[in-house]
Amino acid sequence: MSFLAPLYLLLAGAAAVPLLLHLLRRNIGARVEFPAARYLQRAEREHSRSLRLRNLLLMLLRVLLLLALALAAARPLLRGFGAGHGATAAAVVLDNSLSTTAVSEGATAFDRLRDAARAVLLAATPDDRLWLATADGRLQAGTRDALLAELARVSPMQGAGDLPLAFRRAAAAVDGAEVPTHVIAIATDGQRTAWDSARRVSEAVAVLVPNGDPPANRAVVSVNAQPTRWTPRGAILARVASRDSVGYRVVIGERTAARGIAARDEPITVRLAPSERGWQAGRVELEPDDFPADDARHVAVWIGAPPVVSTSSTAGAFFSTAVATLVADGRASAGAGIAITAADVATTLPALLVPPDDPVRIGAANRSLARLGVPWRFDALRTAPAVARGDGLDGVTVTRRYRLVRQGAAPSDTIASAGGEPWIVGGQGYVLLASPVDPVATNLPLRAAFLPWLADVLGQRLGAPAGDVGTPIAAAPGASIEIPAGADAIESESGARRATSGDRMSAPAERGVWFFLRAGRRIGAVVVEATAAESDLTRWPADRLAARLGGARARGVSEPAALAHATFAVGASHPVATPLLIIAFLLLAAEAIAVRASRSPAA
Amino acid sequence: MEASAVRADLHDPASLAALGHLEIVARWVVDGFLSGLHRSPRKGFSVEFADFRPYQPGDDLRYVDWKIAARSDRWVVKQYEEETNLRATLILDVSRSMDWRGAPAAQRLTKRAYAEQLTAALALLLLRQRDAVGLVRFDDAVRTSVAPRARTTQWRRLLAALAEPSGGRASDVAAALGQAARLVTRRGMVILLSDLLVDVDTALPALRGLRAAGHDVTVLHIMDPAERTFTLTGEAQFADPETELAVPASGADVRAAYDRTVETVIGEWRSALGAMGARYELVLTDQPYAVPLRKAFDARQRRP
Numbered sequence: 001m002s003f004l005a006p007l008y009l010l011l012a013g014a015a016a017v018p019l020l021l022h023l024l025r026r027n028i029g030a031r032v033e034f035p036a037a038r039y040l041q042r043a044e045r046e047h048s049r050s051l052r053l054r055n056l057l058l059m060l061l062r063v064l065l066l067l068a069l070a071l072a073a074a075r076p077l078l079r080g081f082g083a084g085h086g087a088t089a090a091a092v093v094l095d096n097s098l099s100t101t102a103v104s105e106g107a108t109a110f111d112r113l114r115d116a117a118r119a120v121l122l123a124a125t126p127d128d129r130l131w132l133a134t135a136d137g138r139l140q141a142g143t144r145d146a147l148l149a150e151l152a153r154v155s156p157m158q159g160a161g162d163l164p165l166a167f168r169r170a171a172a173a174v175d176g177a178e179v180p181t182h183v184i185a186i187a188t189d190g191q192r193t194a195w196d197s198a199r200r201v202s203e204a205v206a207v208l209v210p211n212g213d214p215p216a217n218r219a220v221v222s223v224n225a226q227p228t229r230w231t232p233r234g235a236i237l238a239r240v241a242s243r244d245s246v247g248y249r250v251v252i253g254e255r256t257a258a259r260g261i262a263a264r265d266e267p268i269t270v271r272l273a274p275s276e277r278g279w280q281a282g283r284v285e286l287e288p289d290d291f292p293a294d295d296a297r298h299v300a301v302w303i304g305a306p307p308v309v310s311t312s313s314t315a316g317a318f319f320s321t322a323v324a325t326l327v328a329d330g331r332a333s334a335g336a337g338i339a340i341t342a343a344d345v346a347t348t349l350p351a352l353l354v355p356p357d358d359p360v361r362i363g364a365a366n367r368s369l370a371r372l373g374v375p376w377r378f379d380a381l382r383t384a385p386a387v388a389r390g391d392g393l394d395g396v397t398v399t400r401r402y403r404l405v406r407q408g409a410a411p412s413d414t415i416a417s418a419g420g421e422p423w424i425v426g427g428q429g430y431v432l433l434a435s436p437v438d439p440v441a442t443n444l445p446l447r448a449a450f451l452p453w454l455a456d457v458l459g460q461r462l463g464a465p466a467g468d469v470g471t472p473i474a475a476a477p478g479a480s481i482e483i484p485a486g487a488d489a490i491e492s493e494s495g496a497r498r499a500t501s502g503d504r505m506s507a508p509a510e511r512g513v514w515f516f517l518r519a520g521r522r523i524g525a526v527v528v529e530a531t532a533a534e535s536d537l538t539r540w541p542a543d544r545l546a547a548r549l550g551g552a553r554a555r556g557v558s559e560p561a562a563l564a565h566a567t568f569a570v571g572a573s574h575p576v577a578t579p580l581l582i583i584a585f586l587l588l589a590a591e592a593i594a595v596r597a598s599r600s601p602a603a
Numbered sequence: 604m605e606a607s608a609v610r611a612d613l614h615d616p617a618s619l620a621a622l623g624h625l626e627i628v629a630r631w632v633v634d635g636f637l638s639g640l641h642r643s644p645r646k647g648f649s650v651e652f653a654d655f656r657p658y659q660p661g662d663d664l665r666y667v668d669w670k671i672a673a674r675s676d677r678w679v680v681k682q683y684e685e686e687t688n689l690r691a692t693l694i695l696d697v698s699r700s701m702d703w704r705g706a707p708a709a710q711r712l713t714k715r716a717y718a719e720q721l722t723a724a725l726a727l728l729l730l731r732q733r734d735a736v737g738l739v740r741f742d743d744a745v746r747t748s749v750a751p752r753a754r755t756t757q758w759r760r761l762l763a764a765l766a767e768p769s770g771g772r773a774s775d776v777a778a779a780l781g782q783a784a785r786l787v788t789r790r791g792m793v794i795l796l797s798d799l800l801v802d803v804d805t806a807l808p809a810l811r812g813l814r815a816a817g818h819d820v821t822v823l824h825i826m827d828p829a830e831r832t833f834t835l836t837g838e839a840q841f842a843d844p845e846t847e848l849a850v851p852a853s854g855a856d857v858r859a860a861y862d863r864t865v866e867t868v869i870g871e872w873r874s875a876l877g878a879m880g881a882r883y884e885l886v887l888t889d890q891p892y893a894v895p896l897r898k899a900f901d902a903r904q905r906r907p
Contacts, residue, residue: 030837030838030839030840031839031840031842031849032835032839032840032841032842033703033842033844034703034835034841034842034843035699035700035701035703035798035800035830035843035844035845036800036830036843036865037841037842037843037846037848037849037850038800038843038846038848039830039861039864039865039868040833040841040850040852040857040861040864041848041850042864042868043857043860043861043863043864044850044852044857044860046860046864047857047860047863047864050860051856051857051860054856055853055856058856595855
């Protein structure tokens, strides 16, 4: 038996009143003068047995009457009372997250869950109120037939979805229904990571988590391109979850770029210098298993030609040597492109600018910066030693630097700082150092980080085409994402396009790499992937998950066929307030008859 | 009050008591009672023949001289001389239990007030028949004792005795009956007016002693209607004012049992008194005085 208004059960305490009166009547305080008290005493003595029985009967009738009224006020529901089930507000939550595509015994978990959900809907009656909620957060109300048709259209998502959200919405829907019984039927694979954040509800819950252990899963749990732009060299960093070593393949565009075997828990690093140019889609694939959805994970990378660099002698010997090394390594080429020069002699952008060796030239350098549109100026010379911070340059010591002063409001980044002040700043087409690249001023050229930093500055900050500076967007299927400025369309890896408008859009529902286009040119990418947690197929047992979600009023089953019965077993609880009121009325009538019988002289 | 207009003996006792004091009301009651009789009581009570007179409609057929009627075809009625030879003693219970009523004062008299009024009316009725009337009042002792007299001043004496106070709690009916036996040396009539909330084991032997002495004994059991039929409600300690007895009970719960018990008690008194040749009459305090007067009058009429 359950109660819709259990607080009214407190009224049952009133049943103690006749009980106490019965037990305490010998201590009645009121005193009434009655000369014929001896007759009263004799009457009690001669009729004590019948009086006791009558008093006991009256007490029982009154206690039962109050209990029946209290029970009726609490609006009880009784299982097995009546045939079938009473009018029920039932919301079916179907787990169609990516994890339900795992195959077990020749069928996906999703197929089993959908069959169970269908059985629940088929068991509904016209008096029931029905909803269907899915992991993508959609909640649809309708008749049984309408929801059966909707159920047939549901397919597994490409991501984790938000099952707790679907659960909350289902609970809110049934909570507002004006039928006596509320129940939420959940058909899920019981994935722990999907349900960890779910909160308990007050409604009755029936949970199906199919029998059996989840399949052994191998998954690519992360893929990153380092750096995000390749000019053209870069690396694919991947991490694989597997119980043993597993073969992998790295694909860039349509081409297999690398193959290998990854040991358990060993990170995968593949360095590449692809010949493709522009935004490219890549992925890391594993050998297929019973959960193929996470056997591949995608990545987007911008690949460009090596930056063309010209080095001025005014920039110092270290830059010349470093650039020569990059050119020899194929990571840069010599020519009129990016200028590395002292600021006082700089004439064009893009440029890597350093202060002139001669402090006298600082004024000329500032005028040059102003002419080039760089919003920074050299100020006073600082000679106090300082330590650099940022952009991989932590620990670099700085002994001579010019204080950099911001001019105007043009966008700018502080790439590294020294002594709490900007030391290396960058913006559209320029990177500006506050110290000459000379061991007298800084030990930067002597550090191992110098050459990678320079390659990154040339390739990433100064070598990329204007407007293509965005980094790939990582998004879950269907998530809201920001559209890059100027993008007018989005394109799949296969070339299918659709227009975009506004500032935001929903990420595509399918996993993969999608490119933003501006006038047909790829200017950015979004990588749609499920969260890595979706690859963790560890399950909650049905009864424990049911207890988490519904407390004492929950029931967990492991057989799909049992979900419908479990759902409407809760719903089979019929309201018994009316029969209790009838019983109360009969008790009242019996009490009245008993009292009247005792008052009748003929009795 | 005009007796011809409203017979006081048929009036509600409580309303009647509000109209005048004991003496006045007693006169009204007796006048009303006598006016309701079909024949003259003064003629009927005597046994010594006086004369004949022609029969008139309304005359008692018992006094028709049938021999004359057979011989002369004339209907004549025998007339008798009045003769006073009855000595009656009224024994009135004035114990604490008699000072009780089961309804507000405006609606009902206490048992004692009712009994006193009835005693006064009975005494006046008997005195008007030339009977000697005496009075004994008692509670836990004999409070008043007036020897039977038939003088015209006896009525005043009795009224004065009825006005005397009483201070006891319980009812010592045996002592009162013993006193009555001493007052009435010749065989006579004894009328006990009491609620009979007395010790039965002592009351019955005393009554039996009166009967053995040749007295006519009539017991008027004065009872409030609320004692006859239990009407009190609620939970309470029902306390006897004469004793320390207090019975906790719920009115609704014990009502039926109580009523059955009272019925039994009345039956026991009736059978016990009947067995010894005494008369028992139940008198409820909401009854008009004509009812008990009639019962006592009938008892008087059966005497030779």
